[in-house]
Amino acid sequence: MVYGDHGSRAREWWGTVVLGGGGSGARSDVSVGWKGWLRVEREEVPGFAAGVSVEEALRDRNKRQEVVNGAGWVAMSRVGGYVWKE
Secondary structure (H helix, E strand, O other), rough: OOOOOOOOOOOOOOOOEOOOOOOOOOOOOEEEEOOOOOEEOOOOOOOOOOOOHHHHHHHHHHHHHHHHOOOEEEEEOOOEEEOOOO
């Protein structure tokens, strides 16, 4: 994220994830072991209910977008997870 040549490079960082921080005393929001991995993705938003028509979905589009925008982020590793909102 920091050094790559891609569209996310200019994004503002608002949290700290330390991989291999262990007992280093570094302040972080999430720490995993030196051989750990961490998957970060959007919090799951339930899909449309069964039987919803296209017309109904389009009519409720703005409400649905608000739910998606309000979803948080989930960081998961094999030892646990962490959920946060922006």
